[in-house]
Amino acid sequence: MKTVTVIGIGLIGGSLALSLRQRGLAAHVIGVDHSPENLRTAQALGLIDEGTADLAAAVRRADLVVVAVPMDAMLTVLPQVLEEVEQQVVIDVGSTKSMLLAAVAGHPQRGRFVAVHPMAGTEYSGPEAAVPELFTGKTLVICDAEQSDADAVNQVQALFEQLQMNIEYLDAAAHDLHTAYVSHISHITSFALALTVLEKEKEEQQIFALASGGFASTVRLAKSSPDMWVPIFRQNRVNVLDVLDEHIKQLQHLRHLISQEDYPAVYQQIEQANLIKKILK
Numbered sequence: 001m002k003t004v005t006v007i008g009i010g011l012i013g014g015s016l017a018l019s020l021r022q023r024g025l026a027a028h029v030i031g032v033d034h035s036p037e038n039l040r041t042a043q044a045l046g047l048i049d050e051g052t053a054d055l056a057a058a059v060r061r062a063d064l065v066v067v068a069v070p071m072d073a074m075l076t077v078l079p080q081v082l083e084e085v086e087q088q089v090v091i092d093v094g095s096t097k098s099m100l101l102a103a104v105a106g107h108p109q110r111g112r113f114v115a116v117h118p119m120a121g122t123e124y125s126g127p128e129a130a131v132p133e134l135f136t137g138k139t140l141v142i143c144d145a146e147q148s149d150a151d152a153v154n155q156v157q158a159l160f161e162q163l164q165m166n167i168e169y170l171d172a173a174a175h176d177l178h179t180a181y182v183s184h185i186s187h188i189t190s191f192a193l194a195l196t197v198l199e200k201e202k203e204e205q206q207i208f209a210l211a212s213g214g215f216a217s218t219v220r221l222a223k224s225s226p227d228m229w230v231p232i233f234r235q236n237r238v239n240v241l242d243v244l245d246e247h248i249k250q251l252q253h254l255r256h257l258i259s260q261e262d263y264p265a266v267y268q269q270i271e272q273a274n275l276i277k278k279i280l281k
C-alpha cells in the first residue's frame with residue numbers, strides 16, 4: 001500500500017496510521033477529519049503526512065482507505081467513500097456491522113470494501129491517544145467476506161497479519177451478537193459502576209484515597225467517549241438489551257442472596273464466576 005488515506009484520525013485511525021508507517025507498510029498517509037484541530041494534532045504527532053478536508057480527492061489518491069469515524073458518521077461517510085472508489089481497497093474499523101453492511105449492500109463498488117473490526121482499543125480518544133503497538137497480538141474480525149472481492153480480502157488479511165493480528169471470520173449478525181455479549185455489556189457495566197459510585201460517594205477525596213486496582217480496573221471503561229458508545233448502543237440495540245436483561249437478573253440474584261444472608265449460595269455464585277479464569281488467564 002503506497003498511499004493510505006485515513007478518515008477519522010482519532011485513537012483507532014491514528015494508531016493504525018502509526019503502525020503502518022512504523023512497519024514501512026504505508027509510504028504516505030493522508031488524514032481526513034471534520035475536526036481541523038485533530039488534523040493539526042495528527043500532523044504534529046507524525047501520524048499523517050498531510051491533512052485535508054477534501055474527502056473525495058483524498059480517496060481518489062489512495063491505495064487503501066481506512067474509515068475510522070464513530071458508527072453514526074460511518075453510515076454516511078462510507079457510502080461517500082465508495083462513490084469515489086475505483087480499484088482502491090476500503091476498510092472500516094467499526095464496532096458494529098449489520099446496519100453498516102445493510103447501508104452499502106448493492107452499491108456498485110461494494111466489492112472493494114472489506115468490513116473489519118480490530119478487537120483492540122483503549123478508553124481514550126482523539127489523535128493524542130494513538131499508540132503504535134495497539135493491534136499487536138490482538139484479533140481482527142473480518143465480516144461477510146464473501147461480499148467483498150477476493151483480492152481485496154486477501155490484501156487486507158495480509159496487511160493485518162503483518163501487524164501481527166489474529167484473523168477471525170464472522171458474519172455481521174454473529175459479530176454484533178458476540179460483541180454485545182463481551183464488549184458492549186462490559187462498557188455498560190462500567191458506566192453504571194461509575195454512576196453508582198458518583199451517586200453514593202459524595203466525598204470525592206474518599207474515591208481518590210480508597211480507589212485501588214480493583215476499582216480502577218472495573219471503572220476504566222467508564223472513561224470512554226459517549227461520541228463512540230451512543231451510536232454503538234443505537235446500532236446494536238436488540239443484542240445490547242438482550243445481554244443487559246441477563247446482567248440485571250444476575251445483579252438482582254446476588255442482591256437477593258445477600259439480603260437473605262444466604263452466604264453459601266453467594267460463595268457458589270462466586271465460584272461459578274471464577275470459571276472465567278479457565279477462559280481468560
Ligand SMILES: NC(=O)c1ccc[n+]([C@@H]2O[C@H](COP(=O)([O-])OP(=O)(O)OC[C@H]3O[C@@H](n4cnc5c(N)ncnc54)[C@H](O)[C@@H]3O)[C@@H](O)[C@H]2O)c1
Nearest residue numbers: 008010011012033034035068069070073095121122125126
Ligand atoms: N476506541 C476503541 O477502543 C475502538 C476499538 C475498535 C473499534 N473502534 C471503532 O473505531 C471507530 C473510531 O473510534 P475511535 O476510538 O478512534 O474514536 P475517536 O473519537 O478517537 O476518533 C474519531 C475521529 O473521527 C473524527 N470524525 C467524527 N465524525 C467525522 C466525520 N463525519 N467525518 C470525518 N471525521 C469525523 C473525529 O473528529 C475523530 O478525530 C469507531 O467506529 C469505533 O466504534 C473503536
Ligand SMILES: O=C(O)C(=O)C[C@]1(C(=O)O)C=C[C@@H](O)C=C1
Nearest residue numbers: 095118119120121122123183184
Ligand atoms: O480496551 C478497551 O478500552 C476497549 O474498549 C476496547 C474494545 C473492547 O471492548 O475490548 C472496545 C470497543 C471495540 O469495538 C473493541 C475493543
